[in-house]
Amino acid sequence: MAIPELSSLLEMSYMGVKQHCIKLEELGYVKAWRVPRVQVGRPQKLYKLTKKADPLFPTGGVGLVLSLLEGVRMSFGDSAPEKLLYHYFEKERDLWLKAVRPGKSLVEKATRFADARTRSGHFCHCHYNVKEGFFIEEYHHPLHEVFVKYPNLMAMETRMMEQALGTQVDRDVRKGSHGVKCTIYRIGTLG
Incomplete structure (x- = not known):
């Protein structure tokens, strides 16, 4: 910046x-x-x-998490880690719902969402431009390494975001407004 x-x-x-x-x-x-x-x-x-x-910056105890998930996978099958993490994202969604509930508009809700994520160790903020509309740029995710090992979790987290915000969210990784790689969450509608 x-x-x-x-x-x-x-x-x-x-x-x-x-x-x-x-x-x-x-x-x-x-x-x-x-x-x-x-x-x-x-x-x-x-x-x-x-x-x-x-x-x-917090990493969410990635080494421990990956080791535990590997043990769960070996003991209970390939899909067990994602089933286990589904419950984690449900809890996160409930926290996000609390954070965004006071927002009157989708823009205010998304801004509150980005603020809540920043407080929990992410680094993100909201932007708007005519070409792309309203979106959140995220430059740090504490579970990034977990997502690399279990890429289906990205879609799971995005679905939970949609539920919290009440609209479609599209996730993309690319260069952000500061010229470095980041995750973009495009907010589907402003209605």
């Missing part, structure tokens, strides 16, 4: 965020690079986390 975006997201002054970014870059937690602007102007300086920052 660029400093103005970070400043808005963190509700801090531009200079306060800039000082933190400079210090984090000196410590090796973030890396800065310049991206040419599409229109006229100086290149924009963007910051992204380095591998050194990985321990600062």
Whole structure:
């Protein structure tokens, strides 16, 4: 992200965020690079986390989870891990429902949903553009490694999101607005 975006997201002054970014870059937690602007102007300086920052973000005990799921698979069959995780996603859906319930519009519900996920160790925020409509960009998922091993869980989680938001959600992985790979959740309708 660029400093103005970070400043808005963190509700801090531009200079306060800039000082933190400079210090984090000196410590090796973030890396800065310049991206040419599409229109006229100086290149924009963007910051992204380095591998050194990985321990600062929760991973959901991935090693333990994968080991347990493998034991469940060996003991009860190939479909057992996904059946077990279905209950986890049902619980998550119920928490999401609580978070989005006060929202009056779908945009407000999706924004509350993204905020709830961010509080639980994800890093996501909402966007809108004319071409794609309303969507959520997610840059960190604590269960990413579990999803790599059990890809059907992505569809399961997306279905639970649809149930929580009450609309169609399409999941895609690609470069996000900050030029790095992320997961995009397109919100199907705004009605």
